Amino acid sequence: MATLLQLKADVEDKKGTRMKMVFSGASEAHLLAAEIAKAKVGVILRPVRPFPGAWDNRRIMAGPPVTNDTAVTVLLDHGVTVALGVTEAWEPVNARFDAGWVALEAAGRISRRQQYDLATGNLEKLMGLEGWIGGDGDLVVYQGGGAFNMSSKVVAVASPRHGSVEFF
Incomplete structure (x- = not known):
């Protein structure tokens, strides 16, 4: 992600125009939240509640009860546009439950409007x-x-x- 952010900055400097970029998956996006926000890059988190099933996923933000923050809250605190994504075709029917879990784990730090945006409007915005x-x-x-x-x-x-x- 860091390399892609640098590439985006280089392309924008050379061309003089803004390049649209979205990270999908991005279970480690919380580590670069400030840089992602500065570059105006959006993030589609999938899975919404990550699990470190593989070595590559070892730096996820586990969320409660292990940490008070989640990837969603860290990214939103930095001003990143975040949407909830899916990895399997059967998952969209659970989007409302995923948004509910995100809000529950955020302990009141996510408004009802932000909940709706995570599951609907932000995804439309990020996908153009x-x-x-x-x-x-x-x-x-x-x-x-x-x-x-x-x-x-x-x-x-x-x-x-x-x-x-x-x-x-």
Whole structure:
């Protein structure tokens, strides 16, 4: 990552324009958080809650109870645009739970808006998809809490695009 940040700076100096760069995976991004923020590089963390299963992952930030900080909180504290990513095709259905875990581990340091952005808006921004989806998003109704409550369930979806309301 450090080499890529230096390469980005060199290209920007030579060309006189800004180069867009996003790190995906980036389980060690917290080590270079200040440099990543200065370079205006975004980070898509995947997996959201890393595990040091291989030697290359030994420098992850474990999070509670081992450390008070997580990779997400360190990056957000430095002003880095962070999104939650997935590694397997089945994982997107758990995005709301991942965002819930991130907020839980942050102990109140992540706002509800930041939670939504981690799972939606920041990913659109980092991938250059802002404005593609538009304002006709679906309205999802939960019972037992909000989108990030572990025990809440979807009970209805209103979709302007499909012109329908579905109850479950």
